[in-house]
Amino acid sequence: MSTYQNTFSRLNRAALIPFFVIGDPTYAVCLDLVKAALDSGADILELGIPFSDPIADGPTIQKADIRALAAGITPAMALRFVREITEYKPVPIGLLVYYNLVVQYGTERFFKDFKEAGGASVLVADLSIDDADEIVPAVEAVGLQTVFMVTPNTPGPRIKAIVEKTTGFIYTVSLLGTTGERSSLSDSIRPLIARIRKHTDKPICVGFGISSPEHAQQVASAGADGVIIGSRIVKFIEENLDQPQRTQDRIAHFISEVRAALEQTGRIEQKR
Amino acid sequence: MKHKGRYGPYGGFYVPEVLIPALEEIEAAFERFKNDPEFYEELGALYADYAGRPTPLYYARRFSETVGFAVYIKREDLLHGGAHKINNTLGQGLLARYMGKTKLIAETGAGQHGLATAIVGALFGMQTKVFMGCTDVQRQNVNVHKMRLMGAEVIPVEGGTGTLKDAINDALRYWTAHVSDTFYLFGTAGGPHPYPSVVRYFQEPIGRETRRQCLDKIGRLPDLVAACVGGGSNAIGIFSGFLDDPQVQLIGVEGGGKGLDTRQHCATLAKGSVGILHGSRTYLLQDENGQIHETECISAGLDYPGVGPEHSYLKDTGRAKYVAVTDEEVLDVFDLFCKTEGIIPALESSHALAWIYRQKGRLSQDTLAVVNLSGRGDKDIGIVEQHRPLGEGLL
Numbered sequence: 167m168s169t170y171q172n173t174f175s176r177l178n179r180a181a182l183i184p185f186f187v188i189g190d191p192t193y194a195v196c197l198d199l200v201k202a203a204l205d206s207g208a209d210i211l212e213l214g215i216p217f218s219d220p221i222a223d224g225p226t227i228q229k230a231d232i233r234a235l236a237a238g239i240t241p242a243m244a245l246r247f248v249r250e251i252t253e254y255k256p257v258p259i260g261l262l263v264y265y266n267l268v269v270q271y272g273t274e275r276f277f278k279d280f281k282e283a284g285g286a287s288v289l290v291a292d293l294s295i296d297d298a299d300e301i302v303p304a305v306e307a308v309g310l311q312t313v314f315m316v317t318p319n320t321p322g323p324r325i326k327a328i329v330e331k332t333t334g335f336i337y338t339v340s341l342l343g344t345t346g347e348r349s350s351l352s353d354s355i356r357p358l359i360a361r362i363r364k365h366t367d368k369p370i371c372v373g374f375g376i377s378s379p380e381h382a383q384q385v386a387s388a389g390a391d392g393v394i395i396g397s398r399i400v401k402f403i404e405e406n407l408d409q410p411q412r413t414q415d416r417i418a419h420f421i422s423e424v425r426a427a428l429e430q431t432g433r434i435e436q437k438r
Numbered sequence: 439m440k441h442k443g444r445y446g447p448y449g450g451f452y453v454p455e456v457l458i459p460a461l462e463e464i465e466a467a468f469e470r471f472k473n474d475p476e477f478y479e480e481l482g483a484l485y486a487d488y489a490g491r492p493t494p495l496y497y498a499r500r501f502s503e504t505v506g507f508a509v510y511i512k513r514e515d516l517l518h519g520g521a522h523k524i525n526n527t528l529g530q531g532l533l534a535r536y537m538g539k540t541k542l543i544a545e546t547g548a549g550q551h552g553l554a555t556a557i558v559g560a561l562f563g564m565q566t567k568v569f570m571g572c573t574d575v576q577r578q579n580v581n582v583h584k585m586r587l588m589g590a591e592v593i594p595v596e597g598g599t600g601t602l603k604d605a606i607n608d609a610l611r612y613w614t615a616h617v618s619d620t621f622y623l624f625g626t627a628g629g630p631h632p633y634p635s636v637v638r639y640f641q642e643p644i645g646r647e648t649r650r651q652c653l654d655k656i657g658r659l660p661d662l663v664a665a666c667v668g669g670g671s672n673a674i675g676i677f678s679g680f681l682d683d684p685q686v687q688l689i690g691v692e693g694g695g696k697g698l699d700t701r702q703h704c705a706t707l708a709k710g711s712v713g714i715l716h717g718s719r720t721y722l723l724q725d726e727n728g729q730i731h732e733t734e735c736i737s738a739g740l741d742y743p744g745v746g747p748e749h750s751y752l753k754d755t756g757r758a759k760y761v762a763v764t765d766e767e768v769l770d771v772f773d774l775f776c777k778t779e780g781i782i783p784a785l786e787s788s789h790a791l792a793w794i795y796r797q798k799g800r801l802s803q804d805t806l807a808v809v810n811l812s813g814r815g816d817k818d819i820g821i822v823e824q825h826r827p828l829g830e831g832l833l
Contacts, residue, residue: 218729219603219715221610222454228597228607240727265452266714270728292452292714296439315455319617324458339456341615 170258170286170311170334173210174369179432180386181209182425183371184417185262185396187230188213188247189239190403195410196234197250199403199417204255206418207425211257212289212373212394215244217264222291226397229404241267241276245283252284260287260313260334274304281308287334289313295324295331302331313337318358326365335369335392336362340376340385356388363389379427386431395424439465443631446754448747451630453717457610460617465632467537472639474536481532488561489517489524491643495651495808500778501791505798507805510660511781512648512676514812521784521813522644522672523554527623529640531558534621541620542566545609547574547602547668548739548786549581550813551625556590558623566590569609573600574738580817599732602668602742606716626669627746630717634746638674645679648808656806662687665810666789667707667760668740670749672812677758687759690749691789693735694762704733706745707753707760720747736765736821737785739813763792769825771795772815784813785821 174181184203189196200211216234220227241263248259261280268276268290277288288310290301295314305312311334316325318341329336340355355372362370372385373394382393399417406413439462443449451461471477485491493513502509514522527544534542542564546552552568559566568585572594575582585592598604606629613622627637652659663680665673667690680686695703703709710721713728723731723743735741752758768785771792775783783791790809801807815822 218598219607221607221716222456222614224611225597232597235729242727264714266722266724266728266730269713270724270726291454292717294451294453294455294458296442296458297450297452317456319459320455321459328455 170210170369173258174391177209179428180382180390181371181392182207182382182421182428183210183212183392183394184208184399184421185212185214185373185394187216187227187234187400188244189216189234189237190230190400191233191407192237193239193243193247197247198410199414200251201254202414202418203421204257206421208421209257210260210392211251212260212262212396213248214262215241215267217267220264220291224397226400226404230400241271245279248280248285249283256284258286259284260289261285262289262291265290265293268301273301274307277301277304277310278308281310285310287311287313289315289337295328298331315339316362322361325362329362329366329368332368335371336366337394338362338370338372339374340372341374355385359389379423382424383427383431386428393424393428439631440469441465441631443635445634445748445751448718448720448750449631449634450719451717452714452719453630454614456614457617457630460613461630461632463537464533464636467533468632468636471533471536477532477536481529484528484532485525485643489528491517492647493517495648495655498779501775504774504778505795507801507803507807509794510652510656510806510808512644512808512810514644514672514810515781515784515787515814519550519554519557520816521550521554522641522675523551523625524557525643525675526625526637526640526671527551527554527558530621530623530636531555531562531564534564534623535562537621539619539621540564541616542623543569543609543612543620544623544625545569545602545605546625547571547605547741548737549574549578549585549817550739552585552590552592553581555623556585556588559590560588567612568592569595569605569612571595571598571600571602571604574602574605577821578738578817601733601738603730610716625671627671627674627748628669628716628718628720628744634718634748637671638678638748641671641675642678644672644675644810645677648676649679652808658806659683659686660806660808662689662805663808663810664689664691664790664793666691666740666786666812667745667749668693668704668742668786669744670746672810674746674748676810677752681757688752688757689793690758690760691793692760692762693737693740693789694764695735697764698762701731702734703762704735704741704743705762706743707749708762712750715744718744718747720750721745721753736768736825737789739784739786740789761793763789763796767792767796769822772822773826781811782815782819783811784815785818787812788815
């Protein structure tokens, strides 16, 4: 298992971070898809545990949650999935989870088991820094890192407080709203990254609405350390539910395209 | 956020970061305007002249004779819109207007909160969108028509079971993308802080009036106060008037559906366990992994797997007692109440009446009970007809 610090510093470009809902559409198919994503150039993974009421997610990821739950995925299975991935390839894995799942599993035990599975960081979608103390001691005790979100409407003083609580990376979003694909990216991303940069040197990763290699390039050249791609990838699953091999090919192809685009941007940025 | 919004260990604001600034804005506006004389006066006038407050406290003579003790009815069903929901929507709608917001969104189960929001949207000239589960759109189509008549857009929600929980999920999602000009007019005393205290505040007139009416008309406080509990806004409204009167027993009645030994109920406090949903730490109906259960109950307005956090606190402290009645008991008392009192009670409110009926022969005849009749049942006639085609009942 490697940490964010050495992953981000090793790369001379923005990291490519695909997102999957664990067990979408089934445990076995998802495992193949995530491995294919790693083989095609993913640097870091963001994985979500399916929840019945994912209020921070848009319709595409909600449907993925429903598919995974229908396939019988439990938090315990999700942690086993993480272990299988880190045994396959030791990449940093960030977990996205809704708070109720953590609480019902048992907060301390949850983070301990995730760490033992090889996980790197946790983002609790519905727990803000105001109540972060409910998890931070348990997260830090086992050596996991924290990820918190900054959104375009987060005021400056609050950005400062959020980055101080963050030990992994800052997860920021290009647009207001829930996850989902968009055809064009907001102009707000460059100033938003600049606003966060004023307060921290910690890695800044951008998610929500990135659905093409061009989007990824725009975000990378706006100064992001990582590009998180969720709904576009989940959509490949949704579009080819009865053809897992086709899903895998399309995801692999898409990831390698985005990877090439990020490498190109990285070279340009370096020449400057 | 200035306050944590806690009721003991319950409540809080467990929401995605993007919503925090919007909740902070509502908290600040609420703190500022609730004590503002102009706001207070305008809201008081709307309650009196538009909604129809104060509502009567009525002695239900024939129903009382049937159960063997005195039952008084707080007539929230007589309010404009047909339910207590207007107390809250006038309050929050006015708050939205004072904040300079131009658009309202709301979730609705039975359609009563959606209707009350549509009413306020029309009254204040605000664009209104109401999120409603597709199952509820079907079973409460009269309210859907009414909302549309008043110019509101009703958005059917497909996810999950198509009930209140799914409507809240989608309303929260919509809000995250439109927080700058849109006010989320939350319908029950649940959800993230500050909503539980905001909704309670605007429903407190029910309790204040009832207490005063008891003293004025009957000369004493009641022995017990019963109200139905889904999210729990009408119950917290009437309970709030009696929390400091320990001799008054407070009874919250939940939807027992097909029975508490089945999965088909929505008796969150009677059968649930503590967790986090829709921004609040509270009792929930969930599985051992924390996935939220799908609930089932004859009354759309109670069909919710969570409950307002203050009720969780009142349950733990023992100040209020929470019980459940089945769909069958509800249908029985619905029919009885229509025939003995000439009042069609909402199926939601009929839960409180059903618990009272269950006490027949168990309470002494000098018992004085108050039931909050939170809404009228015209909207439910089709549902009752499906279950009881011949009008079979207790009489």
